[in-house]
Amino acid sequence: MAALVPACRQKHSDSERIVIWHQMRPDERVILQRQLTRYMEVYSAIRVVELYKETEELRSGFVIASIAGQGPDLVYGPSDPIGIYETTKTIKPLEPYFSTEYLGQFSASALTWYNNHLYQIADKIGNHLALVYNKKYLERPPTNDREWIEISKEIQEKHGYVAGRPNVYGLAWNYTEPFFFIPFLTGFGGWVFESDGVTPSLNSAAMVKALRFVRDLRDVHKIIPNESDYEIADALFKDQKAAMMINGDWSWAGYVQKGIDVGIAPLPMISETGLWCAPMTSPKGYSLSANVSPEKTERIIRLLRFLLSEENQLETVRAIMTAPTLRTLYNRTEITSNPIIMNSLLQIERGRPMPVVPEMRAVWDAMRPAYQAVMGGARTPEQAARDMQELAVKKIRDMNE
Amino acid sequence: MSSRKWFVAALIAPAILVMAFVVFYPFIYNVFLAFGNMNLSRIRDWELVGFRQFVKIFTEPSQPGFYVIFLKTVIWTAANVFFHVVIGVFLALILNQHLQGRSAFRTLLILPWAIPQYIVALTWRGMFNYEYGSINLIITKYLGLPAVEWLKSPTEAFLAIIMTNVWLGFPFMMVIALGALQSIPHELYEAADIDGAKWHQKLRAITLPLIRPVMIPAITLGVIWTFNNLNIVWLVSNGGEPSDNTHILVSFVYKAAFNFYSFSNAAALSLIIFFILLAFSLFFMKKSRATEAAY
Secondary structure (H helix, E strand, C coil), X not given: CCCHHHHHCCCCCHHHEEEEEECCXXXXXXXXXXXXXXXXXXXXXXXXXXXXXXXXXXXXXXXXXXXXXCCCCEEEEECCCHHHHHHCCCEECCHHHCCHHHHHCECHHHEEEECCEEEEEEEEECCCEEEEEECCCCCCCCCEHHHHHHHHHHHHHHHCEECCEECCEEEECCCCCHHHCXXXXXXXXXXXXXXXXXXXXXXXXXXXXHHHHHHHHHHCCCCCCCCCCHHHHHHHHHCCCEEEEEEEHHHHHHHHHCCCCEEEECCCEECCCCEECCCEECCEEEEEECCCCHHHHHHHHHHHHHHCCHHHHHXXXXXXXXXXXXXXXXXXXXXXXXXXXHHHHHHHHHCEECCCCCHHHHHHHHHHHHHHHXXXXXXXXXXXXXXXXXXXHHHHHHHHC | CCHHHHHHHHHHHHHHHHHHHHHHHHHHHHHXXXXXXXXXXXXXXXXXXXXXXHHHHHHCCCCCCHHHHHHHHHHHHHHHHHHHXXXXXXXXXXXXXXXXXXXXXXXXXXXXXXXXHHHHHHHHHHHCCCCCCHHHHHHHHCCCCCCCCCCCCHHHHHHHHHHHHHHHHHHHHHHHHHHHHHCCCHHHHHXXXXXXXXXXXXXXXXXXXXXXXXXXXXXHHHHHHHHCCHHHHHHHCCCCCCCCCCCCHHHHHHHHHHCCCCHHHHHHHHHHHHHHHHHHHHHHHHHCCCCCCCC
């Protein structure tokens, strides 16, 4: 038995084995695997292992594993948990390993700084919502809320109803999740935090108006399904039973591959305020685990440079049409000639960066039940706005006690 | 120590060692955590703070509050176990007859148990959709009743979760009951037939008392599993939707620990769950005299 042990021993020692935890979708994962294979061909002594984790599992699993001295060397995902990672001291600053010139090549929003340290470098910007529409039903996307409702009603009327249900819904999206509600809040002039960036500002007139607006889309204008989570909305759009959809950049390539004549447009303006519905935007990138030893860091940084390189970012852009982070790529024809990417960039410009403070977590958890209660008819928008604020304040207090 | 005692100790040592790592250590650590203040901001420098978490759980008003969740957990457990046992025993009684194609029926009825819970939960979630789900299609098309907002209203959503778990859980009780039925000596029924006993008399006087020693531990296990069934609640309700109204204690513990990072609070809740289940098991086993011999 003992004689077998050396034969079973892993070929690569710990310092030659780099582990990445990520929450990439299958199409992103294919590209990553391809890139890692190329990397390992060049650096044959290094073995890079990538492991998929669902978003929540990635976040909590990484924190718990890191505190136990385990976990990956690199963690990849949107920037919003950076505050949590920093608070729990599970990632370490990246700025000592990159020159100012190198970092200067990236769009400013690709670099996530928190408490004066750089904690994430992104290879994609966005992770944002936009208006996705099926050109079979509408040639020109709506530019304001009135047009949005009007066009939706016209489409529904044109395609008829069965048992009171439209054959084609004007609009669909996951209206159970507060992340998808943010564009309406910003459209009515609201935001999740006060100007200090940590005090919740959920009990606002904008919140009440936005909640009422979304509820009215369903109950008054009847242009969205009675129940719609992510899977339902996605299935409706893929089956061409919804003319428009609010969805993120992660989904667009899938619709194109499905053969739908898809258009992407920035979300419309709210006429009452003259403000665009602004989704939250966030870079998606790599952070370095606090457990990585100094000897291993150099190898990981070399891999990171490779993954963030122009060639690899361009490969991703071509395959899944996400916005890259290297500024030199913005003038490439692959981007300028692609209306989906150009509209995506316009939407990013109109979006607002997602706060990376840990308090954001409390805000999401406070918004969700009250928002769902409004959509379920159990609470008024006014009551919901008050409840969200109260709960967010309590959760932040609990978090910091 | 005698060589015999050394031998016994050597035999049980591996099991004790494994138990120490996978049961005793996590349990003791959980007890310490429950009396601490570990949360997101104090994850590395937490300290013992006494009964603070317990006081908070029992006294601090929150949405949803502990008592409401506890009541829902009791309803969830009682409803599920009741239907698991009733449906399970009923089907076992049928399968215990000399039916044609009995093994095929048995296989079909065990199917819900054989499908991974994740798949079952998500399939049922889809079936409960207001507009496109098959449940509402049946209700409206064949029963002529109005569609039900299964996943949007708290009561209906809770009912939907219970229905899913009833479907998933009855095969276990059926298999156990069937095993117990097959071990009942046939002579007892023959004697009852000679005495002219009716089927319900045989059921009450022979079948139920003789399957009891098998069913009581199964029910106890069923209560513990159902009380702690996170998967179905979490997946069908999508994490407690709508508005955190479909939580049972264990799903709330999961949310407190892994969504809110309130580790000490979650540990305190876990300890409360442990004592509730311990008290129930001891009380139920004693009252039902499950350990007594059947024959």
